[in-house]
Amino acid sequence: MTANEIKIKSGNSATAILGKIVRNQLFIPLVALLLLIAFNLITDPGFFKIALEPNSDGNMVLSGNLITMIDYASELVILAIGMTLVTSASGGQDISVGATIAIAGSTVLRIVKTQSPNISGAKFAGIIIVSFLLCVVVSAIFGAFNGALVAFFKIQPMVATLILFTAGRSIAAWINNNDNISITDKRFSYFGNFIPGISVPTPVFITILCLIIIAIILKVTNLRLYSQAVGINASSSRLNGINPKVIKLLTFVILGVCVAVCGFIKVSRTSSITYSVIANNIEMDAILAVALGGNNLGGGKFNLSASVLGAYVIQFLTTTLYKFKEIDSSSISAYKAVVVILLIIISSPFVRRWIDDMKNKREAARKGSADLAMAEAAVDSALNNIESETEKENV
């Protein structure tokens, strides 16, 4: 039996299809999601109830755990997009995103706070657009700073972004002279909460928009191919005519734009900013989302949908843990850590290799026994032949 035959034979069996599903990158986040859903359904059957209720402003809005989860996952999903690209191209992670979100949010508030609360809609829209564009530019510049350190000075991404991680929140405070700003204009909070008349939270729309944009970019341009090539082997991609430095810089700038969108949503949610607390630890969650999606943190191939799914799983986990009233909000991280370690162990190359080894051994054993049976059969038939021949001779 040749190897090809084995493949054809097992290709039809159910185990092979199962194996294909298990090996799919989306498998682990999906299973984690299903486990979380099952767990929640068992402990609280009303967990997924969605209701249409009037909120404090008198709008009819959707409310429920599921809506909260999807709403609050928006920032994480948008960050996960940029983080996946950075991870793929540079083989490292940006740990300064939380601090850069603070800078972006501070920039937005710096512009918006100057307007009076009673200006007309068109003027207000103008101010919002200007502030948003400015915060995109600022974040992109900070992204380019990180990217330049990584690409041109060959500093490890985690260390290069350590600079902004240390100084970022201070820069954010410096932009607004450490003032406590709160915007009284209700229209400003539309982007982080609900627009009157629409019962779905606005961040969900922004997230969908971002996902569509990145999908189009990946479809139309060669960004996916180039960043993967740079991540797998920078020098060979250079020999093939790709400029790895530019690609690395580009991914960091894209992450900067993602961060700007996150910062805008974050400050719009509360209409205010606390420099030291805003988007605290979000960099860790974003990296975990990428890792949970089964992407190699050392760079190379990536699967964006897996990262996005991973981001939702992380947020789902957080929401689930928050549900237990007896758990202190700050001790959630301990439970999160246990889950994360388990997930890493399951998805680690070491365990996968071990499983493959076991499978190979089993197959080899089966094959060995099959060979033995064939050999026995051959011996039997040979013996039979000899016997029959001797009988003939005797006759």
Added chain:
Amino acid sequence: MSVNYSALDSKLKRQRRASLTDTNLLLIITIIVFLVMYFCAVIFLKKGFTKPQMFFNILNENASLLVLSCGMTLVMITGGIDISVGQVTCLVCMSCAVHLQKVNEGLAFGNVFTSLLIALAIGLAFGIIQGALVAYLEFQPFIVTLAGLFFAKGMTTIVCSDRVPVTYDPFVKLARTEVTIPFLGSVNKKGIYIPAYVEVGVLVALAVVVILFCLLRWTKLGRNFYAVGGNNQSANMLGINVKRTKFLAHVLCGLCAGIGGYLFFLHACSGSPLHAQGAEMNAIASSIIGGTLLSGGVGNIVGTLFGVLSLSTIKNIVTSLGLEDAWWTNITVGVMLCIFLLVQSVILARKNKNKK
């Protein structure tokens, strides 16, 4: 056949000099920067910098950071990283504080020594588990220690979510013990001579520095750290047990986190979930400023010592310049880190060019 010994000798000497410029240059830069910074402060700022006590206060406040940074340097030399040390410090403080308060109220058996044992046990446990995951299961050190950071953070609030001041007498006495330095001191406004002092923690921290320096310099294990960090595969081919070396580096780092945590506890005399926030980043920054390369294989404990001193001196300078807003210290530290990283990258690029 005659051998030209003098030519060979001069060649060897040149090689030795070349190796100095490559690896020790970073250390020398750090020391010079620190000295220049401190002397500038003494000459131009005067405010307290002329007193020897100012220098010893830097040590007093950063004894724990010094130990943490030394542990971090070990891991970084092997090419890994440990970002959990800050939160482990926090967890150690909280556990020891709760333990000693229970002892004080008569609810539990123990003394200062048992609290020290708790601190070391926590540090070792983190080191062993993380080291095993990193070395033997081949996980990425960043992710493993990130999970460790989360875990320690959560455990701290599970142990207690409030600030716990320690009023256990023997411990407070130990924490307040001041070791006076002979022949150094200053005269205050009333004309009374006050000798300079250091806390007990500083002596422990300096002892750790000396021990780790000797370990890296003269033991087989220390040389193995460098070999593994420099090139994993060639170290393996030389017969070095790479996995065990990495494991031991993480265990030592965990132990350092335990000791550093206890020193922090000794200085703060309390436990709080807000203790040692961002200490891991300070430790990494100190190591980098001290000339340790994150790519592994290069580093020096003495450099780390000067890294910690430079970092805290610049913080003190910024404060005494009148820029008391908290953000200025962070921004200057960021700028300093940036400069040192750029210098490192330039030196590395030059080194690679030389090789070719």
